[in-house]
Amino acid sequence: MARDEEMKRIFREGWCNESVVSHRVTRFIDGEFGFGPSRLAWREALRQAASSCEGRRALDMGTGPGTIAQIWAELGYQVTGVDFSPTMLTAARAVAMRQKLAIQLVEADVERPPFPAAAFDLVSSRAVLFTLPHPGYAVARWVQLLRPGGLLVLIGENAPTEQERIERQYRPAAGWRPSEEYLAALEQLPLREHTDSVARVVMEAAGLESIRTIPMRAVTEARREHETLEPEYGVLQGTPYILVGRRPSAG
Ligand SMILES: C[S@@+](CC[C@H](N)C(=O)[O-])C[C@H]1O[C@@H](n2cnc3c(N)ncnc32)[C@H](O)[C@@H]1O
Structure with a gap:
């Protein structure tokens, strides 16, 4: 536990660093997510x-500068x-x-979320x-935190393969x-390579169905277009993915 607390302190300090935050705003909010087609x-x-989501209450975990939360708000969710x-x-x-978007922001550890059970229709x-x-x-x-039948949406990026690095002239x-x-x-974390196949296994283990x-x-076509127009922002990192799973309905 002491080691856990120490790890949390180190990561929290890292993610509070002003240059990390401004990097993510430049790279994502003003970069990829600020580019219209993307x-x-x-x-x-x-x-x-979220097409089969039956409610409007969304929760975005590790929201950072609100990259995904903002899109849920645009889609009409209470985020x-x-x-x-x-x-x-x-x-x-x-x-x-x-962006004139209403988003509630809560400072908390996503491993200890301070919300009642079944309070959301969608968690991302x-x-x-x-x-x-x-x-x-x-x-x-x-x-x-999902009501029965609610959706978990995990979004990430598969690192480019060696072949893709060459073909795309990959620049981190x-x-x-x-x-x-x-x-x-x-170095001590379990999921340093957070790929779609790993995310799927984690979702299955958590009991989600219809993944x-x-x-x-x-999205990848818009990235290519962006990279051509604005090479400093349109950097291809890898291949993005979105996985969705449903919490089984009660009974
Ligand atoms: C790579 S950024 C992603 C931010 C955002 N989801 C996006 O797509 O731009 C990771 C975010 O997770 C947050 N984070 C990491 N560990 C966390 C924890 N244990 N509890 C809450 N937030 C955490 C960081 O502060 C950071 O904002």
């Missing part, structure tokens, strides 16, 4: 992911975004205000499992330089 493509992919980094939440608040998370000490436990908790996005302490803690993937061709 935003439309992501919105359509998330609309499809709550959770993050343990107050710096990220300040950025999320500023972006939501700029993008690019967060890889940075959690207990991702399987976290997903099991998130499923408890310029980012931040984590501290030695952060890098050492990262399906959402087609991402429009």
